[in-house]
Amino acid sequence: MASGPGRARTLLEDHGNIQLSSNLDEPVNPTGSFFARSTGRKREEQMKANLVDRRAVLKTMSAAAAAAFAARPQRTAAQQVKWSAGTEAPKLRAPADAADCHHHIYDAKYPVDPRSTLRPGDASVEDYRALQRRIGASRNIIVQPSTYGTDNSCTLDALVSFGPTARAVAVVDTSISDAELKRMNGLGVRGIRFNLAQAGATTPEMIEPLAKRVNDLGWHIQVNASADKIMEIKDILNRVPSPIVFDHLAHIPEPDGTAHPLFGVVLALIDKGNTWVKLSGAYADTKVGPPSYSDSSAVARAYVQKAPERLVWGSDWPHPGERDNKPDDAILFDLLLDWAPDERVRNRILVQNPEALYGFPKSA
Numbered sequence: 001m002a003s004g005p006g007r008a009r010t011l012l013e014d015h016g017n018i019q020l021s022s023n024l025d026e027p028v029n030p031t032g033s034f035f036a037r038s039t040g041r042k043r044e045e046q047m048k049a050n051l052v053d054r055r056a057v058l059k060t061m062s063a064a065a066a067a068a069f070a071a072r073p074q075r076t077a078a079q080q081v082k083w084s085a086g087t088e089a090p091k092l093r094a095p096a097d098a099a100d101c102h103h104h105i106y107d108a109k110y111p112v113d114p115r116s117t118l119r120p121g122d123a124s125v126e127d128y129r130a131l132q133r134r135i136g137a138s139r140n141i142i143v144q145p146s147t148y149g150t151d152n153s154c155t156l157d158a159l160v161s162f163g164p165t166a167r168a169v170a171v172v173d174t175s176i177s178d179a180e181l182k183r184m185n186g187l188g189v190r191g192i193r194f195n196l197a198q199a200g201a202t203t204p205e206m207i208e209p210l211a212k213r214v215n216d217l218g219w220h221i222q223v224n225a226s227a228d229k230i231m232e233i234k235d236i237l238n239r240v241p242s243p244i245v246f247d248h249l250a251h252i253p254e255p256d257g258t259a260h261p262l263f264g265v266v267l268a269l270i271d272k273g274n275t276w277v278k279l280s281g282a283y284a285d286t287k288v289g290p291p292s293y294s295d296s297s298a299v300a301r302a303y304v305q306k307a308p309e310r311l312v313w314g315s316d317w318p319h320p321g322e323r324d325n326k327p328d329d330a331i332l333f334d335l336l337l338d339w340a341p342d343e344r345v346r347n348r349i350l351v352q353n354p355e356a357l358y359g360f361p362k363s364a
Helices: 030-071 123-136 153-165 178-187 204-215 227-232 234-239 259-272 296-308 329-339 343-358
Strands: 010-015 017-019 101-102 139-143 166-170 189-195 219-226 244-245 277-279 311-313
Touching: 101 123, 101 311, 101 343, 123 153, 123 329, 139 153, 139 343, 153 178, 166 178, 178 189, 178 204, 189 204, 204 219, 204 234, 227 234, 227 259, 227 296, 244 311, 259 277, 259 296, 277 296, 277 343, 296 329, 311 343, 329 343
Parallel strands: 101 139, 139 166, 166 189, 189 219, 219 244, 244 277, 277 311
Antiparallel strands: 010 017
């Protein structure tokens, strides 16, 4: 083959790649060669641009996915909570705005009532917040313990610290002024407690006059008493105008359980439309014990079957009556899976009923 000025190797473009032609007999077209090189460069630049765009899209998608994952509610890692056994989170996922309707706060800086017999160690606001993180409840009811008598300073200071997601139940006697009741109402107090299980600040004779006064504020009276004592004061309880709340399953004795006359008395009060029961303190009257508390659990299930609209749940943290062996709060919370297997009923007990009883804003 002859070679000369009219013969030369030509650059050919093939799918964006520059290749060297081996056909030396093909005439050279300088215009076509320039066009091929130009087209190749353009396609190569477009490919690079597409690659950059694709990387940007993938980066954006990854960031969005990470943000979505971070926004999901995360289960609390295992942790030890003061005054509570165990470390694992409960199996039951608390619904949004779930309320723990019975716990206490203790602080040694506040003076104790000299008549009190239960004097636990400090159980602070921050300690309780650790329990909230463990079980998932976001609303809470602080109950004035017998330790401080009618000096509600510790409970009210804690109420202020917790803010709008908390309410409180105070302890008062007949010397309380209307102005002080109104002040406590403004802070978030929604009831008064008669702890007749412990000798101390309140007596059965105070129930009727105080119930009339707090009823005007929309409050309830809360009763913690043995079965015998409740049977003794049942006529008083039938006369009070205010709502009544019984602590700890109303202390139905075991092993009688629902066969005990007290269960019928409590149901009759519920049927009148102004009585509530706290599903709390499964350990208080059990003869079986953890983890099932099967005897107390039978009572709790009976309440759920009879009157789910009149029940709230409480942890009773820091479990002041259990001095030696503190219970596992995750196990106590998980008892609700047995007591109220229907999720809608559980949500009513944990969310809607506390909203009605304590005046929390209604959940979305």
